[in-house]
Structures are given as C-alpha cells and as structure tokens.
Amino acid sequence: MSPHKTIRIREEGDTLVVCVGGYLNSLLGEEVEKAVRTRLDGGGRRILLDFQDTRLVNSIGISFVIGIVEKVMEREGRMAFCGVSRINSDLFRVTGLAKYVRSFETEKEVLDFLAGNA
Amino acid sequence: MGYLRLFGTMGAEASFREEDFFGREEELSALTRAALEGSRGIGSSFMIYGPPNIGKTSLLLKLARTLGASGGEEGVPRPFPLYFSFSQILSHPLALSQHFLQEVLSQLLRFLGDPRPSAFDPAAMCDRLTSFGVMGCREVLAAHERCTAEGDGLSALVNALSFPFSSSGGLFYPVFLFDDFQYTGKLQGVPEGAMLSILRPHIKSGHFPMFLSGSSPGRVTAALKREGLYGTFQMIEIGGLSTDSAVRLWGYLCERRRVDIPASLLSRASERLGGIPTYQRMLVEEIFFGGANVPDAVTFENLYAVSVTEGKINRYWREFFENTFPDRARRGRAIRFLKRVLCDLFPLDTMEGAISLMGASEEEGEAILSALEFKGLLKADLDQISFVGDPVLADFLYWAFEHGVLGKGTSQVAASIVQAKLSRTAPLPGQGGDHARRVSIVKELMRKWDLREVPLLLLDFGKFREKFGGKGLLEVVIGMEREAVRVRLPKVSSVSTGYRASRGGPRFDFDLVAYGFLDGDFSEENLVLWAVDAAVEKNLGARAVEHFENRCRLLALEKGLPDDRLRKWMILNETADPAAVDLASGYGIHLSHPTQLRLFLNLFGLEELEREPDPARSPGAEAPRAGKTLEYELVLPIKADSEVVAARVAEEVAAFASVDADTVDRVKMAIIEACINAFEHSASESGKVRLRYLLAPDKIDIFVQDDGKGFRPGKTPEESKKNRGWGLKLIRELLDDVEITTGPDGTVVHMVKHLGADPANPGAVQQGEGGSASPGES
Numbered sequence: 001m002s003p004h005k006t007i008r009i010r011e012e013g014d015t016l017v018v019c020v021g022g023y024l025n026s027l028l029g030e031e032v033e034k035a036v037r038t039r040l041d042g043g044g045r046r047i048l049l050d051f052q053d054t055r056l057v058n059s060i061g062i063s064f065v066i067g068i069v070e071k072v073m074e075r076e077g078r079m080a081f082c083g084v085s086r087i088n089s090d091l092f093r094v095t096g097l098a099k100y101v102r103s104f105e106t107e108k109e110v111l112d113f114l115a116g117n118a
Numbered sequence: 119m120g121y122l123r124l125f126g127t128m129g130a131e132a133s134f135r136e137e138d139f140f141g142r143e144e145e146l147s148a149l150t151r152a153a154l155e156g157s158r159g160i161g162s163s164f165m166i167y168g169p170p171n172i173g174k175t176s177l178l179l180k181l182a183r184t185l186g187a188s189g190g191e192e193g194v195p196r197p198f199p200l201y202f203s204f205s206q207i208l209s210h211p212l213a214l215s216q217h218f219l220q221e222v223l224s225q226l227l228r229f230l231g232d233p234r235p236s237a238f239d240p241a242a243m244c245d246r247l248t249s250f251g252v253m254g255c256r257e258v259l260a261a262h263e264r265c266t267a268e269g270d271g272l273s274a275l276v277n278a279l280s281f282p283f284s285s286s287g288g289l290f291y292p293v294f295l296f297d298d299f300q301y302t303g304k305l306q307g308v309p310e311g312a313m314l315s316i317l318r319p320h321i322k323s324g325h326f327p328m329f330l331s332g333s334s335p336g337r338v339t340a341a342l343k344r345e346g347l348y349g350t351f352q353m354i355e356i357g358g359l360s361t362d363s364a365v366r367l368w369g370y371l372c373e374r375r376r377v378d379i380p381a382s383l384l385s386r387a388s389e390r391l392g393g394i395p396t397y398q399r400m401l402v403e404e405i406f407f408g409g410a411n412v413p414d415a416v417t418f419e420n421l422y423a424v425s426v427t428e429g430k431i432n433r434y435w436r437e438f439f440e441n442t443f444p445d446r447a448r449r450g451r452a453i454r455f456l457k458r459v460l461c462d463l464f465p466l467d468t469m470e471g472a473i474s475l476m477g478a479s480e481e482e483g484e485a486i487l488s489a490l491e492f493k494g495l496l497k498a499d500l501d502q503i504s505f506v507g508d509p510v511l512a513d514f515l516y517w518a519f520e521h522g523v524l525g526k527g528t529s530q531v532a533a534s535i536v537q538a539k540l541s542r543t544a545p546l547p548g549q550g551g552d553h554a555r556r557v558s559i560v561k562e563l564m565r566k567w568d569l570r571e572v573p574l575l576l577l578d579f580g581k582f583r584e585k586f587g588g589k590g591l592l593e594v595v596i597g598m599e600r601e602a603v604r605v606r607l608p609k610v611s612s613v614s615t616g617y618r619a620s621r622g623g624p625r626f627d628f629d630l631v632a633y634g635f636l637d638g639d640f641s642e643e644n645l646v647l648w649a650v651d652a653a654v655e656k657n658l659g660a661r662a663v664e665h666f667e668n669r670c671r672l673l674a675l676e677k678g679l680p681d682d683r684l685r686k687w688m689i690l691n692e693t694a695d696p697a698a699v700d701l702a703s704g705y706g707i708h709l710s711h712p713t714q715l716r717l718f719l720n721l722f723g724l725e726e727l728e729r730e731p732d733p734a735r736s737p738g739a740e741a742p743r744a745g746k747t748l749e750y751e752l753v754l755p756i757k758a759d760s761e762v763v764a765a766r767v768a769e770e771v772a773a774f775a776s777v778d779a780d781t782v783d784r785v786k787m788a789i790i791e792a793c794i795n796a797f798e799h800s801a802s803e804s805g806k807v808r809l810r811y812l813l814a815p816d817k818i819d820i821f822v823q824d825d826g827k828g829f830r831p832g833k834t835p836e837e838s839k840k841n842r843g844w845g846l847k848l849i850r851e852l853l854d855d856v857e858i859t860t861g862p863d864g865t866v867v868h869m870v871k872h873l874g875a876d877p878a879n880p881g882a883v884q885q886g887e888g889g890s891a892s893p894g895e896s
Contacts, residue, residue, distance in 0.1 A: 023762060056765065058790050059844040087783035094851045095844055112382045116414035 021053035029064025045077035052083030141363025167335035168356030211271030215278035251285040300334035311341035333494025358393025423532035573601035579709035608634030658694035761793035792822035800826025
C-alpha cells in the first residue's frame, strides 16, 4: 500500500463525507471511487469530497475524480467539494471538473448545499 | 376659517411601527447627536437622500421617537421633533401652510403632554400653548388667516413657518424633520428654493437642527447652493440595510407571518433584494398569502422571480412608472433607457450621454431624466449623473424589456431570472479580492493624474520590456527619469467602476471607465475617455486583447467618440503572450505590467495595494544568488510514487529563490506529471528517469529525461476511455514554457517557470528536435 494513501469516510445525515488526505494518485483515487460506488449502490445520492488534507494530486487521481463525478451524475446524485487548494482548484478548472461540481470553503457549506439550503 | 382635517402627516406617522425598524444604527446615532446639540445652539443640519422606499421616512420617524423619549435633564431644553411631509398631495401653498400649522399645533401640544384634541380648534390650541409658555401663537394665526383671505400663498407660508417653535422658559427647542422635501420645489406659484429662504433663519441659528429628507438630492443641493446654505448641511445617503440588519428583519417578518425560510438562505436573500426593507416585506407577505414553502434556494429564487414578473414587486414598480410617466410612449422610452443602464450596466455618467443613449429629443430626454431624478432613481451632481443601484429594479426592468419589447412570456422571463441568479458563480479563490484591489488602486491613481506628464514607457509593455527587461529596479527607476518621450495624462473628472458578472454571456463592459479632459477647460472638445481592464488571467492571451478591443469599439460607437478620444489600457496580472502584446500594440492599446504600474503609483505617491512587494522577485531585481545559476540533479527509479521525491526536491530547490507557495505548487505538479509520463510511456530499459533543476535569478528550468523509446503525443483510446491523458495539458497550464524532444533514444521534457513574471520573458513554446506536442495532448 502506498505510504501516501489516507482516506477517511463518515456520514453526515444522508451525505457521505470522504476526506482525501495525502497524495491523490491512482491508488487513492481507486479507494475514493470504491467508497463512492458502494454508497451509490446502497442508494445514497449525496457525496462530499473534502480535499482539505490533500497535499498532492496527479492527473491519474483527477481522472478517478472525473469518473466519480460521472457516476454520481448518472445516478442523479448530488456532489460537491470543499477545502480545495488554489493549485487543485486550477487543476479542476483545466480538466473541466469545476464546471460540473461546485466547490465550497467549508464542509458545512457543502452540507447545506447538498441539503438544498444554499 | 376652514382648516383641513388631516391629522398625522399623510398617515406616515400613524403607520410607522417602531418594532419594524431595523439597522441604520450609525445614521441614527449621528442624527441624534446632531439633534441634541441643538440644545447648546450648535445643532447641525442634514440632507438625507436615497432612492424611493429605501427607508428615509422610517429613519426620520424612528429619530422622532428617539428624540421624543430623550431629555428630561434638569435645566437642559428637550428636543421637540416636528415631523412634516411635503408630499405632493398639497401642492398649493395655502393648503400646505394650513396643514403645516395644524401639524405644529397638534404635535406640539402632544409633545407637551396633552391628549389628542377631540375637535380641531386652532384658537383654543394657541391659548393652551400660551399656558405652556409658547407666546405669540395667536398673532401668527391671525396673520396667516389674513394672508389666506387675500389668497397670498407665499406670505401664508412665511407666516406658518415663523411660528414660535420654542417656549419662553427654554424648556424645549424644535428639531425639524422635513420629509419629501423635493416637493417644495413644485409648489404652485412659489419659486424653487423659496422654502429654503424662509427656513434660512432657523437653519443659520444652530438652535433649530434641520433634517431634510428626499429622494432628489440634486435639486435640493442646487437650491442649497443658490441660497449659500450648502456648506451648512451634511449629506447622508441612505442605501440598503447591512446584511446583518437585513437578516434580523427577515427573522422578525418571518416570525410575524409564521413564514419559514431556512436561516442559511437569509443572507443570500438579503443580497438579492439589495438589503431594501420594502422588498423584504413584500416578499414575506407574498409568501404568506400564497401559502408557499421556502425549503431551499431554488424555491426562493422562483418566488422572487414570480414576484418581480407578476407579483407584488412587479405591481409596485409598474405603478411607480405609470405614475411617474403617465404618457405611455415616454414611459416605454424611460424603461428602455433605464434597462440599459441598470440591467445591462451601460457605463454612463453624463447628462449628454444619457440623452444620446435614449435616442430622444433633448427636450424629452431632459424631461425623462428630470422625472427620474425627482423620484430618486438618478443622482445628479454638476454634469455627472449616477443611477440607483437597486438589483430588484434591474430585474423588473429586465422583465419589462423582455416582456414589453421582445414579447416574451412572463414565465419565460421568470425562468431566465432564476437561471441567471443561480448560475452566477463566485470568483476563483483569491481572485475576486485581488482583482478588486487592483482595480481600486488604479481608480485612485487615475483620480490623481491631473494633467501630469509621465514617461510613455509606463503604458507600453513591449517597449518597457525591450529596454528594461532583466535590469535591476534601481536601474529601471533611473532610466525612467531620463525618459524623454512623455505623455500628458488627462484631468480625470470621474471614474466609474464596472463589473465582471454577466447574464451567462461574455462580459461587455470595463473594470473602469474614466472621463477626463485634456486640459483645465472642461469642454466637449477636450473630453477623453479611458477604458481600463485589469487582466484576471495570469498570462494575457490574444483573445482577451481582441475582446477588449471589440468592447472599446462598441463604446466608441455608442459614445460617438473619434479614435483619439478613447484611450484603451490593459493592466497585466503577471505577464502576456507575445501575440497579445503585438495585437495590443496594433490596436493602440496601452499595456502595463505590474512593475510598470508600481512605478506609476510611486510617481503619484501611492502605495501598491495588491501584493506585498518582494524585492527578490521583482523583475530584474537582484536574485538570491547574484546572477549565478544553481544546478541540481536527481535520478529516480521508475517506481510507484517516486515522483513525490522529485516534487519534494523541487520544493527544496525553490526555497533558495524565496519562490511563493503558489509557484512552488505549480512546479511540483508539473514535475509529477512529467515523471508519470516518463514512467508510463518510456518503457526505459534502465528503469531510471533523470531530472535536472536549474535555478537562475529569473526562472527555474526543469528537465525530465528518460532513455526510453520515445512517445507520440496525444491521448490513446485507452486513456480517453479512462478519462486519462491530462498530463501534458496540465503541465502547459501550470508552467510558462514547455518543450518536448522525443525520439528513439528517449524523451526530454524541458519546462520553464519564470519567476516574478519577468516582462523580458513571456512564455514561448519552441519546437524540439522530435516535434513538439500541442496543448491538450499527452
């Protein structure tokens, strides 16, 4: 297992919160994808990816996030990001991710947004 | 004589509920202080102005209540707040003066503790006032009756306003709260400004604080200037409530009507309504009577859009325009004009510009502007005009235009309003504030120009770079002083800030539009406009220059300006593509690099606000290693995650040059991508990738080299399927220059990041031996 891989998962109401820590590469991307897929298969539709502790991202990691977004959209779920650093925000913009998923500063803002309060 | 039976100044006083009043703490505190100073003969006078229904009357009535409850100190006279509205119902001076006297008698007796009289008997009321020590009331009444009998309206008004407003024992003094004061300019047979002449002794005394409120400050201030009273008045502009106050008002209104709007929506809802309490009330009433639920932002936006297009807000503004412009054709013209100014945000600040935009005759144009000013939708100061910034009115005008002119259905318009509100995206992190700061400092700079001459090089990035690229700051400063080619800047009379949001399409105005004059004479012949944009993108591209030029052409066309009267200026964020620089030069667009701007600001004694200057990173400044290039090498095994090591080394190398965190992040990401490319595509037999870092004063060069079989740029079908193949595109986005040389002996990716956005080194992609990849390929 990669020494840079950390992922924490928890639930906030009916939202799955996935905290992506360390280096978002193919291994970590796969883990995140698995967690989200399991959730979608179980009927969950609200996903929050928290990048607060993401130190590095590579293009393969981003390709997994794109795949996750596609899956969530296919299932008509709602998804948002928080804690996206400036550089990652640039990467998300270049890859077009930012067009499909909104980013917020804090987890609370995302939860409000996903709950339809913002 | 028959006095009018109108109690309570048109009902405004009676309908005011103190518990409905929120916010405005600062204004109230200033006004209360000024009113109380009247007791010492140093009371000030205020002109309170703002758009219709913003809450000016409520502020005056709240002040009246506050003052009414104050005082009581031994030996200190109490303020007697006299509220009176000059609204248009009484346009005849006789009727007005009668009503005024009636109000004075009635309000003063109540102030002194009497109950509201059952019948209105002026003589008895005067006698009662005499018993309180208010002498001379009967005489004023008699003189007023005489003037009335003679039909002399002006004299009757003078008499009424000469009422003895204070008592002989110094128990109280009046504080005049005169509302809707602009109507005094419309009294039949009374010249404009006469009312101020009559009030002049009160205003000048300092004992009678005078607060005039109205929606048309231009007229009143012009009258004040004519009367030599302008300096005596302080101006207070009333705008929307602060978000905090507006949120509290939402809470109160929702609770009263048992309407449930989630707390998380309230600040956004306040912003949507411009913090204007009237709209909040209308919307809550509408939600209550419609029995609607507001569970989320989308529902709120829908309810709002329905109100603007067919509900209460729509009715309110329709009636407003019908009353203001009874003539249908003129109403249409006024609405079309206002739509362009408020909704499309056409930059406009002169009467002449406004009339030409309307496409009406001068006479009709002036009549429309005058009506708009009277109603408080525009503010005129000398020849400069500005318009009310009411977001709800802008949406109403959008509806009026789309529905009335383009014939679109109401629900269609409502849908597009909702869509526009929901799709308005926030600026990228850190971008909005930084851009706004840059714009505001340039605005301040332009205001200081005042016909000074400066080196033309400050406005010509291409030539500046040619001459000073790579030189030290001191050398640049000295060189600039010696510059013989200078340009005379205009005297700027107004700079308006533009906006960047748009209704889903490209933006079409400017960050700043300045009106200036080429010499001290403010004449039409000397007028010059400066259109200014501060680039948001770090590397200005040719497309942005093209777009700017197109907007300038549109502006010149609409303003009827010859070429030499519109100056175009773009301020770079960091650097620009060579093609963009050439294009700008071809179009006659001034370009300034942040370094040029810094020098510009220094000339005018201004500090740069945007970023802390970092001497180590300013173009041409001394580099940490005094011009030497440091070289580092690293050999990585092709092994999962070893690219992280390369990134960490880059971090350490960058630390030598005090490179900012954002640049370091970009370099690290680019290295990671280049390494991954080598790992995945090289099929290297040695299983190694070699990295070289060259740290020069002005740039970092990174070489990532493998000894594999070379690779063909472009996404493989497999990569496309897996959303992969972003590597090269990202590298090109992250760094300034990228050069790829690939062949049977391996591949070298050469990446460059210029430090401090050196103007001498704009990004350029060179062709490598094995051909270079185009952006988007990997």
